[in-house]
Amino acid sequence: MNVTLIVAVIVVSAIALLFLIALFTRRNYSIERSVLISRPVGEVFQYLRLLKNQDNYNKWVMIDPAMKKHFTGVDGSEGFIYRWDGYNKAGAGEQEIKSIVTDSSIKTEVRFSRPFKGVAKSLLETGSFDTPPDTSGTTIVKWTFSSELKYPANILLLLKLIEKTLSRDLEVSLANLKSNLEV
Template identity: 45%
Template structure:
């Protein structure tokens, strides 16, 4: 009987490690919103990382987070660093790594707490009949065996919801500037 219990216990412990072997170690999240403004002022606003405090879900989770900046905002090489005691916000930095004016801005997110990871993110703008379509995207990677979390949690939904709230906030901010 004891032998069967030990074998069952070992199987329960090993199962997540076995499942993780067959699960993707990466994910991609993307959301968009249409803002009733021309592309140029929308892009000009989103390329400045300091403006994220006005719309980013994560920045709004902790208004007391410590932030520092290096370089000239809105240009390649600008770095925004944050540190929060809120574990949902954590600590890290975001660097602008590429700008295709009025089309796309690419960031590198370097998370330090509560986990360490370096992931690419981006925002794009596209002229549409109603104004400007803004897309916010994020690529993530979870090494084995942590990638098992992708099996039990819907990261696409959780992160996607946060991106969508941020985009909705951005729409409110930028459309409020029309008045």
């Protein structure tokens, strides 16, 4: 048998095995990262609740400064929608504030339309978490991002590519946030 044919059979078999495994593997993922900011909870929360402030810290928003943006509603309140249409890596979609608990949490839904369709949940939480309130003027910001990948895209979860990329992006965004607020 030809060596090229053997290699081709092995490669095709490996790819077919990945697709088969993906049929039985998870489709959901959740990434969580946090940062400690030397500012009181109220100040940090008031900054985070305004989605337009993402222009100054969110890596995904900052990736394409020339993207078109459209806003519906009152920024910082439930129902506010931040739409974007990017020319480079930002793609297109919208983010809607679904709920706000003052000085505690902001839940948003991110709906992607390009380069792929999908929906993700984003949760920003501020506070001390599992400890008594901090009186020193520091705030922990915890960012959770979760979604589902349909078959066969869930193969990316097997390879941990989505989690690695999103984890790095959340860490960069939170470092930007910390830098901006601690000035």
